[in-house]
Amino acid sequence: MEVGSMPYAWPEDTDFALWELDVLDRDCPFCGRMMYVCDHRYRRVHTLDGPVQLVCKLNHCPDPRCPGHAKTKSPELEVTIALPKWAIGWDVFCWIGHRRFSRHWSITQIRGELFDSFGIKVSDDSLTRYARHYQVMLAARQQDPEALRRQYDSVGEIILSIDGLQPEKGHETLYVVRELTQKRVWFAEPLISATADEVRRLIRKAKAWAESLGKPVALWLSDRQDAFVTGIAAEFPDVPHRYCDNHFLRDVAKPVLEADSHAKVAMRKKVRGLRTIEQAVLKRQRVVDAKPHEADAAVTLTSMDPPAAVPDADSGDGVVLDYCAAVRGILNNDQGGPLHPPGLQMAEALSEVRDSIQRNVDAQKGGSQNSNSADWPAASTVDSKPFETNKKRSASTSRTSRKSPRPSNPESGPAPSGERRLKD
Numbered sequence: 001m002e003v004g005s006m007p008y009a010w011p012e013d014t015d016f017a018l019w020e021l022d023v024l025d026r027d028c029p030f031c032g033r034m035m036y037v038c039d040h041r042y043r044r045v046h047t048l049d050g051p052v053q054l055v056c057k058l059n060h061c062p063d064p065r066c067p068g069h070a071k072t073k074s075p076e077l078e079v080t081i082a083l084p085k086w087a088i089g090w091d092v093f094c095w096i097g098h099r100r101f102s103r104h105w106s107i108t109q110i111r112g113e114l115f116d117s118f119g120i121k122v123s124d125d126s127l128t129r130y131a132r133h134y135q136v137m138l139a140a141r142q143q144d145p146e147a148l149r150r151q152y153d154s155v156g157e158i159i160l161s162i163d164g165l166q167p168e169k170g171h172e173t174l175y176v177v178r179e180l181t182q183k184r185v186w187f188a189e190p191l192i193s194a195t196a197d198e199v200r201r202l203i204r205k206a207k208a209w210a211e212s213l214g215k216p217v218a219l220w221l222s223d224r225q226d227a228f229v230t231g232i233a234a235e236f237p238d239v240p241h242r243y244c245d246n247h248f249l250r251d252v253a254k255p256v257l258e259a260d261s262h263a264k265v266a267m268r269k270k271v272r273g274l275r276t277i278e279q280a281v282l283k284r285q286r287v288v289d290a291k292p293h294e295a296d297a298a299v300t301l302t303s304m305d306p307p308a309a310v311p312d313a314d315s316g317d318g319v320v321l322d323y324c325a326a327v328r329g330i331l332n333n334d335q336g337g338p339l340h341p342p343g344l345q346m347a348e349a350l351s352e353v354r355d356s357i358q359r360n361v362d363a364q365k366g367g368s369q370n371s372n373s374a375d376w377p378a379a380s381t382v383d384s385k386p387f388e389t390n391k392k393r394s395a396s397t398s399r400t401s402r403k404s405p406r407p408s409n410p411e412s413g414p415a416p417s418g419e420r421r422l423k424d
Protein backbone atom coordinates (compact mmCIF):
# COMPACT_ATOMS: atom_id res chain seq x y z
CA MET A 1 0.00 0.00 0.00
CA GLU A 2 1.12 3.51 -0.78
CA VAL A 3 2.19 5.94 1.85
CA GLY A 4 -0.81 7.32 3.65
CA SER A 5 -3.24 6.13 1.07
CA MET A 6 -5.68 4.80 3.61
CA PRO A 7 -8.61 7.17 4.00
CA TYR A 8 -8.06 9.22 7.07
CA ALA A 9 -10.97 9.55 9.48
CA TRP A 10 -11.25 13.17 10.58
CA PRO A 11 -13.35 13.88 13.65
CA GLU A 12 -16.59 15.65 12.78
CA ASP A 13 -15.77 18.82 14.66
CA THR A 14 -12.32 19.32 13.18
CA ASP A 15 -11.64 23.01 12.63
CA PHE A 16 -9.73 23.26 9.38
CA ALA A 17 -7.77 26.24 8.20
CA LEU A 18 -8.56 26.76 4.52
CA TRP A 19 -5.67 27.22 2.14
CA GLU A 20 -6.48 28.00 -1.45
CA LEU A 21 -4.03 27.11 -4.12
CA ASP A 22 -4.06 28.58 -7.59
CA VAL A 23 -2.34 27.43 -10.71
CA LEU A 24 0.51 29.90 -11.19
CA ASP A 25 1.14 29.41 -14.87
CA ARG A 26 -2.29 29.60 -16.43
CA ASP A 27 -1.29 29.54 -20.08
CA CYS A 28 -2.54 26.43 -21.82
CA PRO A 29 0.55 24.29 -22.53
CA PHE A 30 -0.89 23.36 -25.93
CA CYS A 31 -2.40 26.52 -27.40
CA GLY A 32 -1.31 29.23 -24.98
CA ARG A 33 -4.79 30.44 -24.13
CA MET A 34 -5.60 31.53 -20.61
CA MET A 35 -6.96 28.49 -18.78
CA TYR A 36 -10.11 28.52 -16.64
CA VAL A 37 -10.81 27.04 -13.26
CA CYS A 38 -12.85 23.94 -14.06
CA ASP A 39 -12.96 22.08 -10.76
CA HIS A 40 -11.68 22.01 -7.22
CA ARG A 41 -9.94 19.24 -5.38
CA TYR A 42 -10.14 19.18 -1.63
CA ARG A 43 -7.50 17.61 0.54
CA ARG A 44 -7.08 17.56 4.24
CA VAL A 45 -3.71 17.32 5.91
CA HIS A 46 -2.29 17.61 9.37
CA THR A 47 0.27 20.31 9.95
CA LEU A 48 2.06 21.09 13.19
CA ASP A 49 -0.08 24.25 13.33
CA GLY A 50 -3.33 22.34 13.02
CA PRO A 51 -5.48 20.67 10.40
CA VAL A 52 -5.59 22.30 7.00
CA GLN A 53 -8.00 21.92 4.16
CA LEU A 54 -6.37 22.53 0.82
CA VAL A 55 -8.59 23.88 -1.88
CA CYS A 56 -6.79 23.15 -5.11
CA LYS A 57 -8.20 25.04 -8.07
CA LEU A 58 -7.88 22.91 -11.15
CA ASN A 59 -7.49 24.58 -14.52
CA HIS A 60 -8.13 23.51 -18.06
CA CYS A 61 -8.15 25.07 -21.50
CA PRO A 62 -11.55 26.58 -22.40
CA ASP A 63 -11.27 25.42 -26.01
CA PRO A 64 -12.97 22.01 -26.33
CA ARG A 65 -10.94 21.23 -29.46
CA CYS A 66 -7.62 21.76 -27.69
CA PRO A 67 -5.88 18.78 -26.07
CA GLY A 68 -5.49 21.02 -23.03
CA HIS A 69 -9.25 20.85 -22.51
CA ALA A 70 -9.32 17.23 -21.39
CA LYS A 71 -6.24 17.60 -19.23
CA THR A 72 -6.58 19.42 -15.95
CA LYS A 73 -3.71 21.19 -14.32
CA SER A 74 -3.26 21.22 -10.56
CA PRO A 75 -1.71 24.06 -8.58
CA GLU A 76 2.06 23.75 -8.77
CA LEU A 77 2.52 24.44 -5.08
CA GLU A 78 0.32 21.65 -3.81
CA VAL A 79 3.32 19.37 -3.63
CA THR A 80 5.22 21.85 -1.47
CA ILE A 81 2.57 21.43 1.22
CA ALA A 82 2.08 17.70 1.06
CA LEU A 83 2.94 15.01 -1.45
CA PRO A 84 0.05 13.28 -3.18
CA LYS A 85 -1.76 10.82 -0.88
CA TRP A 86 -0.16 12.14 2.25
CA ALA A 87 -2.42 12.89 5.21
CA ILE A 88 0.31 15.05 6.75
CA GLY A 89 2.16 18.14 5.61
CA TRP A 90 5.89 18.39 5.12
CA ASP A 91 6.43 19.83 8.56
CA VAL A 92 4.92 16.78 10.24
CA PHE A 93 6.81 14.54 7.87
CA CYS A 94 10.12 16.16 8.82
CA TRP A 95 9.25 16.02 12.47
CA ILE A 96 8.63 12.27 12.19
CA GLY A 97 11.83 11.71 10.23
CA HIS A 98 13.87 13.69 12.67
CA ARG A 99 12.50 11.85 15.70
CA ARG A 100 12.99 8.50 14.06
CA PHE A 101 16.45 8.86 12.57
CA SER A 102 18.23 11.60 14.52
CA ARG A 103 16.81 10.71 17.89
CA HIS A 104 16.10 7.04 17.28
CA TRP A 105 12.65 7.15 18.77
CA SER A 106 10.42 4.15 18.36
CA ILE A 107 7.32 4.39 16.20
CA THR A 108 5.18 3.98 19.32
CA GLN A 109 6.96 6.86 21.00
CA ILE A 110 6.50 9.04 17.94
CA ARG A 111 2.82 8.19 17.73
CA GLY A 112 2.31 9.10 21.39
CA GLU A 113 4.19 12.38 21.16
CA LEU A 114 2.48 13.44 17.93
CA PHE A 115 -0.84 13.00 19.60
CA ASP A 116 0.09 14.55 22.97
CA SER A 117 1.81 17.61 21.58
CA PHE A 118 -0.07 18.25 18.38
CA GLY A 119 -3.29 16.26 18.59
CA ILE A 120 -2.27 14.42 15.44
CA LYS A 121 -3.45 10.85 15.24
CA VAL A 122 -1.47 8.61 12.91
CA SER A 123 -1.46 4.84 12.97
CA ASP A 124 1.73 2.88 13.52
CA ASP A 125 1.45 1.51 10.00
CA SER A 126 1.26 4.94 8.47
CA LEU A 127 4.08 6.20 10.67
CA THR A 128 6.26 3.33 9.55
CA ARG A 129 5.55 4.19 5.93
CA TYR A 130 6.29 7.87 6.42
CA ALA A 131 9.55 7.05 8.18
CA ARG A 132 10.57 4.72 5.38
CA HIS A 133 9.70 7.34 2.82
CA TYR A 134 11.84 9.86 4.69
CA GLN A 135 14.74 7.46 4.69
CA VAL A 136 14.39 6.75 1.00
CA MET A 137 14.24 10.43 0.25
CA LEU A 138 17.48 11.07 2.07
CA ALA A 139 19.16 8.07 0.56
CA ALA A 140 18.04 9.52 -2.77
CA ARG A 141 17.41 6.08 -4.10
CA GLN A 142 14.92 7.59 -6.47
CA GLN A 143 17.88 8.98 -8.36
CA ASP A 144 17.74 6.11 -10.77
CA PRO A 145 18.52 8.17 -13.88
CA GLU A 146 16.75 5.86 -16.33
CA ALA A 147 13.49 5.83 -14.41
CA LEU A 148 13.67 9.55 -14.01
CA ARG A 149 14.29 10.15 -17.69
CA ARG A 150 11.27 8.04 -18.58
CA GLN A 151 9.09 10.08 -16.28
CA TYR A 152 10.28 13.31 -17.86
CA ASP A 153 10.00 12.15 -21.45
CA SER A 154 6.91 14.14 -22.25
CA VAL A 155 7.73 17.13 -20.09
CA GLY A 156 8.62 20.37 -21.84
CA GLU A 157 9.91 22.49 -19.01
CA ILE A 158 10.79 21.98 -15.41
CA ILE A 159 9.75 24.02 -12.40
CA LEU A 160 11.93 23.67 -9.33
CA SER A 161 11.43 24.71 -5.75
CA ILE A 162 13.75 24.69 -2.77
CA ASP A 163 12.58 24.88 0.77
CA GLY A 164 14.23 24.66 4.16
CA LEU A 165 11.92 22.79 6.50
CA GLN A 166 12.57 23.14 10.17
CA PRO A 167 9.78 21.78 12.30
CA GLU A 168 11.46 23.02 15.45
CA LYS A 169 13.91 25.80 16.15
CA GLY A 170 17.42 24.69 16.94
CA HIS A 171 17.21 21.43 15.06
CA GLU A 172 18.60 20.53 11.74
CA THR A 173 16.74 21.83 8.72
CA LEU A 174 15.70 19.51 5.96
CA TYR A 175 16.40 21.08 2.59
CA VAL A 176 14.14 19.72 -0.08
CA VAL A 177 14.41 20.25 -3.81
CA ARG A 178 11.17 19.46 -5.57
CA GLU A 179 10.14 19.39 -9.17
CA LEU A 180 6.63 20.70 -9.39
CA THR A 181 5.34 19.63 -12.80
CA GLN A 182 5.79 15.94 -11.96
CA LYS A 183 5.18 16.39 -8.24
CA ARG A 184 8.46 14.76 -7.36
CA VAL A 185 10.96 15.25 -4.62
CA TRP A 186 14.30 15.24 -6.38
CA PHE A 187 16.39 15.08 -3.25
CA ALA A 188 16.54 16.18 0.36
CA GLU A 189 19.34 16.78 2.80
CA PRO A 190 19.27 17.63 6.46
CA LEU A 191 21.74 20.41 7.26
CA ILE A 192 22.59 21.55 10.77
CA SER A 193 23.81 24.92 9.57
CA ALA A 194 23.17 25.86 6.03
CA THR A 195 25.84 28.18 4.75
CA ALA A 196 25.41 29.87 1.41
CA ASP A 197 27.94 27.42 0.03
CA GLU A 198 25.99 24.40 1.23
CA VAL A 199 22.79 25.73 -0.26
CA ARG A 200 24.53 26.51 -3.49
CA ARG A 201 25.80 22.96 -3.62
CA LEU A 202 22.19 21.73 -3.55
CA ILE A 203 21.19 24.13 -6.28
CA ARG A 204 24.13 23.01 -8.38
CA LYS A 205 22.99 19.44 -7.88
CA ALA A 206 19.53 20.33 -9.14
CA LYS A 207 21.15 21.93 -12.15
CA ALA A 208 23.06 18.73 -12.89
CA TRP A 209 19.82 16.75 -12.71
CA ALA A 210 18.02 19.09 -15.07
CA GLU A 211 20.93 18.98 -17.50
CA SER A 212 21.05 15.20 -17.44
CA LEU A 213 17.36 15.16 -18.30
CA GLY A 214 17.99 17.65 -21.08
CA LYS A 215 15.09 19.82 -19.93
CA PRO A 216 15.11 23.57 -19.48
CA VAL A 217 14.22 25.01 -16.06
CA ALA A 218 11.43 27.52 -16.58
CA LEU A 219 11.07 28.78 -13.04
CA TRP A 220 12.41 28.55 -9.52
CA LEU A 221 10.18 29.05 -6.51
CA SER A 222 11.23 29.61 -2.92
CA ASP A 223 10.64 31.80 0.08
CA ARG A 224 13.55 33.85 -1.25
CA GLN A 225 15.82 33.67 1.73
CA ASP A 226 19.23 35.10 0.98
CA ALA A 227 21.08 31.86 0.36
CA PHE A 228 18.43 30.77 -2.14
CA VAL A 229 18.43 34.09 -3.96
CA THR A 230 22.21 34.23 -4.38
CA GLY A 231 22.60 30.53 -5.11
CA ILE A 232 19.90 30.43 -7.78
CA ALA A 233 21.09 33.67 -9.36
CA ALA A 234 24.59 32.21 -9.60
CA GLU A 235 23.64 28.82 -11.02
CA PHE A 236 20.60 29.83 -13.05
CA PRO A 237 21.30 33.40 -14.13
CA ASP A 238 18.52 33.54 -16.73
CA VAL A 239 15.81 31.67 -14.89
CA PRO A 240 13.12 33.69 -13.10
CA HIS A 241 12.95 33.12 -9.39
CA ARG A 242 9.57 33.78 -7.86
CA TYR A 243 8.54 34.29 -4.35
CA CYS A 244 6.35 31.41 -3.44
CA ASP A 245 3.21 33.43 -2.74
CA ASN A 246 1.89 30.60 -0.71
CA HIS A 247 4.49 31.24 1.97
CA PHE A 248 3.69 34.88 1.88
CA LEU A 249 -0.03 34.34 2.14
CA ARG A 250 0.38 31.89 4.96
CA ASP A 251 2.43 34.42 6.92
CA VAL A 252 0.08 37.33 6.52
CA ALA A 253 -3.20 35.44 6.53
CA LYS A 254 -3.39 34.73 10.23
CA PRO A 255 -2.96 38.24 11.65
CA VAL A 256 -5.12 39.72 8.90
CA LEU A 257 -7.99 37.36 9.51
CA GLU A 258 -7.72 37.69 13.27
CA ALA A 259 -7.95 41.47 13.11
CA ASP A 260 -10.75 41.17 10.61
CA SER A 261 -12.66 38.82 12.85
CA HIS A 262 -12.45 41.28 15.75
CA ALA A 263 -13.77 44.01 13.51
CA LYS A 264 -16.69 41.82 12.48
CA VAL A 265 -17.62 41.11 16.08
CA ALA A 266 -17.55 44.83 16.85
CA MET A 267 -19.77 45.62 13.89
CA ARG A 268 -22.27 42.90 14.75
CA LYS A 269 -22.44 44.23 18.28
CA LYS A 270 -23.31 47.64 17.02
CA VAL A 271 -25.80 46.72 14.34
CA ARG A 272 -28.48 44.96 16.33
CA GLY A 273 -32.20 44.71 16.66
CA LEU A 274 -33.17 43.65 13.16
CA ARG A 275 -35.58 41.08 14.46
CA THR A 276 -37.33 43.57 16.68
CA ILE A 277 -37.75 46.00 13.84
CA GLU A 278 -39.14 43.27 11.61
CA GLN A 279 -41.53 42.09 14.29
CA ALA A 280 -42.80 45.61 14.81
CA VAL A 281 -43.44 46.02 11.10
CA LEU A 282 -45.22 42.72 10.80
CA LYS A 283 -47.27 43.30 13.89
CA ARG A 284 -48.43 46.64 12.60
CA GLN A 285 -49.28 45.03 9.30
CA ARG A 286 -51.44 42.47 11.06
CA VAL A 287 -53.26 45.21 12.88
CA VAL A 288 -53.92 47.02 9.63
CA ASP A 289 -55.13 43.86 7.93
CA ALA A 290 -57.23 42.81 10.87
CA LYS A 291 -59.09 46.08 11.12
CA PRO A 292 -61.80 45.35 8.57
CA HIS A 293 -62.80 42.22 10.52
CA GLU A 294 -62.23 43.73 13.93
CA ALA A 295 -63.93 40.84 15.68
CA ASP A 296 -60.94 38.62 16.32
CA ALA A 297 -58.42 41.12 17.40
CA ALA A 298 -56.08 38.49 18.70
CA VAL A 299 -53.24 39.88 16.77
CA THR A 300 -50.40 39.30 19.13
CA LEU A 301 -47.75 38.23 16.79
CA THR A 302 -45.35 36.10 18.70
CA SER A 303 -43.41 34.22 16.12
CA MET A 304 -41.51 35.16 13.05
CA ASP A 305 -43.11 32.41 11.05
CA PRO A 306 -43.95 33.37 7.51
CA PRO A 307 -46.37 36.20 8.08
CA ALA A 308 -49.80 35.93 6.54
CA ALA A 309 -49.62 39.51 5.47
CA VAL A 310 -46.41 40.38 3.75
CA PRO A 311 -46.29 44.08 3.22
CA ASP A 312 -46.36 45.32 -0.30
CA ALA A 313 -42.81 45.64 -1.50
CA ASP A 314 -43.37 49.27 -2.45
CA SER A 315 -44.93 50.26 0.84
CA GLY A 316 -42.86 51.88 3.56
CA ASP A 317 -43.02 48.71 5.60
CA GLY A 318 -41.87 46.63 2.67
CA VAL A 319 -38.88 48.88 2.25
CA VAL A 320 -38.02 48.52 5.92
CA LEU A 321 -38.15 44.74 5.66
CA ASP A 322 -35.96 44.85 2.59
CA TYR A 323 -33.39 46.86 4.47
CA CYS A 324 -33.50 44.36 7.31
CA ALA A 325 -32.99 41.46 4.93
CA ALA A 326 -30.10 43.23 3.27
CA VAL A 327 -28.42 44.02 6.58
CA ARG A 328 -28.90 40.49 7.83
CA GLY A 329 -27.29 39.16 4.68
CA ILE A 330 -24.36 41.50 5.17
CA LEU A 331 -23.88 40.51 8.79
CA ASN A 332 -24.00 36.81 8.02
CA ASN A 333 -21.65 36.92 5.10
CA ASP A 334 -18.31 35.41 6.05
CA GLN A 335 -16.91 34.81 2.62
CA GLY A 336 -13.54 36.07 1.60
CA GLY A 337 -9.98 35.32 2.52
CA PRO A 338 -6.96 37.28 3.61
CA LEU A 339 -6.94 39.11 0.29
CA HIS A 340 -10.60 40.09 0.58
CA PRO A 341 -11.26 40.07 4.32
CA PRO A 342 -14.93 39.48 5.10
CA GLY A 343 -14.97 42.22 7.77
CA LEU A 344 -13.79 44.78 5.27
CA GLN A 345 -16.55 43.76 2.89
CA MET A 346 -18.99 43.99 5.77
CA ALA A 347 -17.87 47.51 6.65
CA GLU A 348 -18.19 48.63 3.04
CA ALA A 349 -21.62 47.09 2.64
CA LEU A 350 -22.88 48.55 5.90
CA SER A 351 -21.77 52.03 5.00
CA GLU A 352 -23.55 51.66 1.68
CA VAL A 353 -26.71 50.82 3.58
CA ARG A 354 -26.21 53.79 5.88
CA ASP A 355 -25.71 56.12 2.92
CA SER A 356 -28.80 54.71 1.28
CA ILE A 357 -30.91 55.26 4.40
CA GLN A 358 -29.47 58.73 4.72
CA ARG A 359 -30.48 59.52 1.15
CA ASN A 360 -34.03 58.44 1.95
CA VAL A 361 -34.10 60.53 5.09
CA ASP A 362 -32.77 63.53 3.20
CA ALA A 363 -35.36 63.08 0.49
CA GLN A 364 -38.06 62.98 3.14
CA LYS A 365 -36.89 66.11 4.95
CA GLY A 366 -39.64 68.68 4.84
CA GLY A 367 -42.18 66.04 3.92
CA SER A 368 -44.65 64.60 6.41
CA GLN A 369 -43.17 62.49 9.17
CA ASN A 370 -44.33 58.97 9.48
CA SER A 371 -46.81 59.15 12.31
CA ASN A 372 -46.02 55.67 13.48
CA SER A 373 -42.31 56.10 13.75
CA ALA A 374 -42.49 56.74 17.46
CA ASP A 375 -43.74 53.20 18.03
CA TRP A 376 -40.63 51.72 16.65
CA PRO A 377 -38.14 50.30 19.06
CA ALA A 378 -34.69 51.73 19.07
CA ALA A 379 -32.45 49.60 16.99
CA SER A 380 -29.80 48.91 19.57
CA THR A 381 -31.68 48.08 22.73
CA VAL A 382 -32.91 44.67 21.89
CA ASP A 383 -32.38 41.01 22.35
CA SER A 384 -28.85 39.82 22.33
CA LYS A 385 -28.90 37.27 19.58
CA PRO A 386 -30.83 38.47 16.64
CA PHE A 387 -28.60 36.89 14.05
CA GLU A 388 -28.63 33.28 14.98
CA THR A 389 -31.53 32.44 12.78
CA ASN A 390 -31.23 32.23 9.09
CA LYS A 391 -27.50 31.82 9.25
CA LYS A 392 -26.71 30.89 5.75
CA ARG A 393 -23.45 29.13 5.35
CA SER A 394 -23.11 28.65 1.69
CA ALA A 395 -20.01 26.56 1.57
CA SER A 396 -18.42 28.39 -1.23
CA THR A 397 -15.05 27.06 -2.13
CA SER A 398 -13.61 30.50 -2.33
CA ARG A 399 -13.78 30.98 1.37
CA THR A 400 -10.50 31.13 3.16
CA SER A 401 -11.67 31.67 6.67
CA ARG A 402 -10.48 29.75 9.64
CA LYS A 403 -13.91 28.19 10.00
CA SER A 404 -14.50 25.06 8.10
CA PRO A 405 -17.62 24.05 6.29
CA ARG A 406 -19.37 21.92 8.86
CA PRO A 407 -20.21 18.33 8.17
CA SER A 408 -23.78 19.21 9.08
CA ASN A 409 -24.02 20.71 5.63
CA PRO A 410 -22.51 17.93 3.61
CA GLU A 411 -24.10 18.39 0.25
CA SER A 412 -22.82 21.89 -0.24
CA GLY A 413 -19.56 21.41 1.58
CA PRO A 414 -16.41 19.84 0.34
CA ALA A 415 -15.82 16.12 0.44
CA PRO A 416 -16.26 14.84 3.97
CA SER A 417 -12.99 13.08 4.37
CA GLY A 418 -9.72 12.54 2.71
CA GLU A 419 -9.14 13.52 -0.81
CA ARG A 420 -11.77 13.84 -3.41
CA ARG A 421 -10.51 12.48 -6.66
CA LEU A 422 -11.18 14.14 -9.89
CA LYS A 423 -14.00 12.77 -11.90
CA ASP A 424 -12.40 12.46 -15.25
Ligand SMILES: [Zn+2]
Pocket: 028, 029, 030, 031, 032, 033, 061, 062, 063, 066, 067, 068, 069
Ligand atom coordinates in the same frame (compact mmCIF):
# COMPACT_ATOMS: atom_id res chain seq x y z
ZN1 LIG B 1 -5.49 25.02 -25.18
